Amino acid sequence: MNEQKMIPCDHVIAQLWEYLDGELDELRSQEVRQHLERCARCFPEHDFRGAYLKLMRRCSTQQVPVELRRRIFETVLEEEHEAATAARPASGTGILERARFTLRRLLCGD
Amino acid sequence: MRILERVREQTAPPEGGVKPGFSDEALPHMDAVYRFALRLGQGRESDAHDLVQETFLRAYRSWDTYKRGTECRSWLFTICRNQFLKSASRLSRTQEIPTSQIDADVESLAASAVFSAVQHADPEKEFFDSFVDEEVMAAIDRLPDTFREAVVLSDLEGMGYPQVSEVLGVPVGTVKSRIFRGRRILQEALYEYALEMGYVGPRGQA
Numbered sequence: 001m002n003e004q005k006m007i008p009c010d011h012v013i014a015q016l017w018e019y020l021d022g023e024l025d026e027l028r029s030q031e032v033r034q035h036l037e038r039c040a041r042c043f044p045e046h047d048f049r050g051a052y053l054k055l056m057r058r059c060s061t062q063q064v065p066v067e068l069r070r071r072i073f074e075t076v077l078e079e080e081h082e083a084a085t086a087a088r089p090a091s092g093t094g095i096l097e098r099a100r101f102t103l104r105r106l107l108c109g110d
Numbered sequence: 111m112r113i114l115e116r117v118r119e120q121t122a123p124p125e126g127g128v129k130p131g132f133s134d135e136a137l138p139h140m141d142a143v144y145r146f147a148l149r150l151g152q153g154r155e156s157d158a159h160d161l162v163q164e165t166f167l168r169a170y171r172s173w174d175t176y177k178r179g180t181e182c183r184s185w186l187f188t189i190c191r192n193q194f195l196k197s198a199s200r201l202s203r204t205q206e207i208p209t210s211q212i213d214a215d216v217e218s219l220a221a222s223a224v225f226s227a228v229q230h231a232d233p234e235k236e237f238f239d240s241f242v243d244e245e246v247m248a249a250i251d252r253l254p255d256t257f258r259e260a261v262v263l264s265d266l267e268g269m270g271y272p273q274v275s276e277v278l279g280v281p282v283g284t285v286k287s288r289i290f291r292g293r294r295i296l297q298e299a300l301y302e303y304a305l306e307m308g309y310v311g312p313r314g315q316a
Contacts, residue, residue, distance in 0.1 A: 014218045017290055021264070023271055048225045048237075052297060055238040056265035059246045064144040068159050072140065072166045076132075079170055 007031045012042050020049055129173045135182045136169055142267055143186050149262045150194045152251040161197075165190040187263065187277045217290040224297040231310040240309040241300060249299045257292030264289045 012035045018024050019032045036043050064072075144162050151157040168189050169176075176185055228237045250258060250266075263274045264285075275285045304310045
């Protein structure tokens with residue numbers, strides 16, 4: 001068993017968030033890990049904070065409502081239309097019409 | 111639902127009408143920007159809708175300034191946040207917290223009162239399992255602005271400290287102290303709530 005000197009508990013607690021966030025370099029991360037493997041006081045705290053982070057991840061699942069997604073597509077197309085007509089009054093519209101058509105089809109599930 | 115699925119799958123608008131790269135790089139982050147906008151506005155749905163729409167409009171207009179190959183999500187979050195601050199400043203946004211009050215080293219050593227309380231009250235160690243998403247979001251929405259945005263980017267969106275630092279425009283040390291403090295406030299709020307709801311017993315009475 002490798003019996004090198006362990007870093008003290010308060011050093012571990014001070015670095016615990018960074019350890020869990022994967023922001024420590026390899027050496028410091030290893031020091032914390034080795035301590036946690038043997039310390040009955042720090043390990044539960046590690047688990048507790050880990051459970052917090054897991055909960056936060058689990059909650060991060062909301063998706064853009066379809067209506068808003070549609071609005072954003074339309075906003076972008078609108079913007080493109082304005083840019084196209086400002087730059088080339090005649091030629092931009094063909095592309096735009098095609099785009100609109102495809103978008104409508106898409107949104108209508110046709 | 112079929113329509114819904116199709117709209118979701120097809121995040122890219124039709125070819126030919128959009129600035130190169132915009133649909134591939136920016137639009138896939140719509141969900142993340144929406145979540146961020148929702149939390150910035152403390153859950154107000156219609157504000158978030160306007161903010162996300164405005165963000166993508168601005169992103170589209172300034173797409174030429176986006177450095178290809180850098181993280182597009184960070185870029186979009188930055189636009190979204192700037193936009194939010196612009197509208198929020200009209201409603202007198204809370205003042206920045208002096209840095210002396212939030213030191214990362216002090217914060218990381220701060221006693222985790224919730225942990226010791228929960229250890230007594232919840233020997234099964236399932237404290238965090240008792241919350242549903244809405245309860246967590248409501249607790250996040252009550253965090254002060256400064257901590258809320260740091261916690262959301264880090265914990266909900268999984269960004270590293272350097273990325274959060276980029277979006278918030280503050281040094282990494284400040285980011286860390288805000289995240290750590292925010293987490294502590296949030297855990298305390300969740301604990302208070304859990305006590306109220308009877309998810310856990312008071313200290314010493316499991």
